[in-house]
Amino acid sequence: MNELIKSNQVDYKQLALDYLRLNKLNNLTSEEQEQFVSLCVMHGLNPLKREIYAVKYGNTFNIIVGYEVYLKRAWASGLCDGIEVDFDKSEPTNPVCIVKVYRKNTKKPITVSCIYKEYNTNKNLWASKPQTMLRKVAVSQALRLAFADVIDGLPYVEEELLDDKPVVVNEAEIEEAVKEVEALNQAEQIDLVESINSSS
Numbered sequence: 343m344n345e346l347i348k349s350n351q352v353d354y355k356q357l358a359l360d361y362l363r364l365n366k367l368n369n370l371t372s373e374e375q376e377q378f379v380s381l382c383v384m385h386g387l388n389p390l391k392r393e394i395y396a397v398k399y400g401n402t403f404n405i406i407v408g409y410e411v412y413l414k415r416a417w418a419s420g421l422c423d424g425i426e427v428d429f430d431k432s433e434p435t436n437p438v439c440i441v442k443v444y445r446k447n448t449k450k451p452i453t454v455s456c457i458y459k460e461y462n463t464n465k466n467l468w469a470s471k472p473q474t475m476l477r478k479v480a481v482s483q484a485l486r487l488a489f490a491d492v493i494d495g496l497p498y499v500e501e502e503l504l505d506d507k508p509v510v511v512n513e514a515e516i517e518e519a520v521k522e523v524e525a526l527n528q529a530e531q532i533d534l535v536e537s538i539n540s541s542s
Contacts, residue, residue: 358382361389367396374403381405385496394497405497409478412485412493419492421446425484427477430455437473439480443488452488456480461501475501 358379362370370378378396381387387394387407395406416422423444430438436459442451456479462468468475478501486493 352386352388354383354386354388355379357388357390362396364390365396367398369398370396370403374398378405381497387411395500406500407497409482409499409501411496412482412489412499415492415496416443416485416489419489422489425481426451427481429473429476437476439473439476441477441480441484443484445488452484454480454484454487456483 362375362378367375374396378389378394382389382394385394389395393408393411395408397404397406423446425444426442428440430440436457438455438457440453440455442453444451456476458472458476461476461479462472478499482499482501486496
């Protein structure tokens with residue numbers, strides 16, 4: 343971390359250090375500060391634009407990414423073909439948010455369902471805006487699965503944290519999604535080579 347790392351002329355290391363200094367996060371250990379700075383640099387995230395946060399309560403340290411970062415990365419990939427959000431309210435006290443993410447290079451959407459009672463903390467915005475919060479959780483999880491090749495390694499969004507612990511996403515599902523995307527990319531390359539060969 344001694345070298346100056348810049349991406350697109352933005353010094354993410356300096357932005358991260360400025361954020362830590364401006365927010366007087368003196369309760370972070372040097373290892374936690376270094377972890378935060380490393381993630382900012384590695385993923386090109388600007389904490390001064392609220393793209394990433396360092397949060398510590400007692401001995402529990404979390405790095406949280408802004409929800410919009412997932413959306414921006416998915417759209418910037420050029421492969422996002424739409425997002426559908428629906429709510430199943432057949433159980434009024436325990437609605438389910440169903441999100442479908444479409445990729446231009448896949449035949450079927452990636453679908454994720456999140457159940458209200460699994461995430462509701464009855465605190466803050468979960469108490470006043472439960473539907474918005476559940477949507478954020480479901481969209482974030484769906485984007486992580488659909489764009490595992492783009493979002494790989496990004497921290498969780500705040501809405502997914504329960505009791506200061508991140509929700510565990512099924513790693514096998516992520517690996518399967520990555521393999522599917524890689525297989526489709528390979529198939530597209532083969533089709534491209536075959537079309538070039540047949541036209542020559």
